[in-house]
Amino acid sequence: MVHQQEFRKGPWTEQEDFKLVSFVGLFGDRRWDFIAKVSGLNRTGKSCRLRWVNYLHPGLKRGKMTPQEERLVLELHAKWGNRWSKIARKLPGRTDNEIKNYWRTYMRKKAQEKKRSASPISSPISSCVSSLSSNNHAVESNPSKENGEESFYDTGGFNNMIEEQEGYSMDDIWKDIDVSEEENIINLQPIFSCPPPPPPHMPSPSSWEYSSDSLWVMEEEESKMFLPTTSDHFFNCYEQGKAFLTG
DNA sequence: AAATACGACAACCGCGATGCG
DNA sequence: CCGCATCGCGGTTGTCGTATT
Numbered sequence: 557m558v559h560q561q562e563f564r565k566g567p568w569t570e571q572e573d574f575k576l577v578s579f580v581g582l583f584g585d586r587r588w589d590f591i592a593k594v595s596g597l598n599r600t601g602k603s604c605r606l607r608w609v610n611y612l613h614p615g616l617k618r619g620k621m622t623p624q625e626e627r628l629v630l631e632l633h634a635k636w637g638n639r640w641s642k643i644a645r646k647l648p649g650r651t652d653n654e655i656k657n658y659w660r661t662y663m664r665k666k667a668q669e670k671k672r673s674a675s676p677i678s679s680p681i682s683s684c685v686s687s688l689s690s691n692n693h694a695v696e697s698n699p700s701k702e703n704g705e706e707s708f709y710d711t712g713g714f715n716n717m718i719e720e721q722e723g724y725s726m727d728d729i730w731k732d733i734d735v736s737e738e739e740n741i742i743n744l745q746p747i748f749s750c751p752p753p754p755p756p757h758m759p760s761p762s763s764w765e766y767s768s769d770s771l772w773v774m775e776e777e778e779s780k781m782f783l784p785t786t787s788d789h790f791f792n793c794y795e796q797g798k799a800f801l802t803g
Numbered sequence: 804a805a806a807t808a809c810g811a812c813a814a815c816c817g818c819g820a821t822g823c824g
Numbered sequence: 825c826c827g828c829a830t831c832g833c834g835g836t837t838g839t840c841g842t843a844t845t
Contacts, residue, residue, distance in 0.1 A: 818835105
């Protein structure tokens with residue numbers, strides 16, 4: 557059995573990242589406890605996995621969500637509720653954590669706008685999304701928490717949407733979004749139209765094989781987009797890690 | 804220039820699901 | 825079939841950078 561041990565917590569250092577990347581490169585992204593142990597990282601397997609999935613995984617897009625992605629998130633959330641990982645699979649390069657954070661921020665904004673608009677003078681456009689809609693599913697926070705503050709996670713989804721308030725339809729939402737993005741039309745297809753910016757770090761050595769099931773469901777073209785990218789910086793790190801490993 | 808508020812993102816925690824001996 | 829170990833997911837909290845006062 558595992559004897560109690562003090563595991564490191566908090567932010568990861570660059571060196572820890574290097575190590576983790578190296579070991580994942582060697583052993584794959586599955587046996588996290590094992591990797592945590594053999595790597596000498598004083599972290600739990602869980603922590604290692606999280607770091608990998610949310611930050612180090614090759615193919616991660618970073619930076620702001622595109623309007624298309626935002627739109628997709630809204631739509632999928634309306635459909636599936638807080639199934640972040642499921643939603644994330646439809647957005648290659650985005651993690652469930654990222655989407656969750658985005659949603660939280662987004663809902664907070666909406667809540668604030670709602671509050672504001674609750675007072676007589678409301679800016680018509682600003683509060684576009686708080687609800688749902690006419691022909692679409694709702695995406696809003698629980699009606700019971702009108703303050704908006706309480707829980708940004710509304711659990712959404714078909715089941716508990718509805719009964720929304722002052723008449724923002726999904727159409728309105730889309731309209732608003734459309735204004736900002738003009739001509740990008742998407743349906744519920746994954747959006748790959750925009751080439752991902754080079755991931756900050758990404759070893760992507762040949763030995764990299766990432767399990768398709770673990771993150772995104774990638775079609776061939778999608779994966780092509782990601783794989784070739786190599787960051788020199790990280791590649792060097794990887795080499796270092798390798799050296800470290802082999803002594 | 805300093806203090807405060809806010810937003811974005813990273814990380815941890817708890818729990819249920821799954822796999823394996 | 826059962827119990828344990830591990831993984832994955834969703835929710836929550838913490839940290840840090842930036843904008844505002």
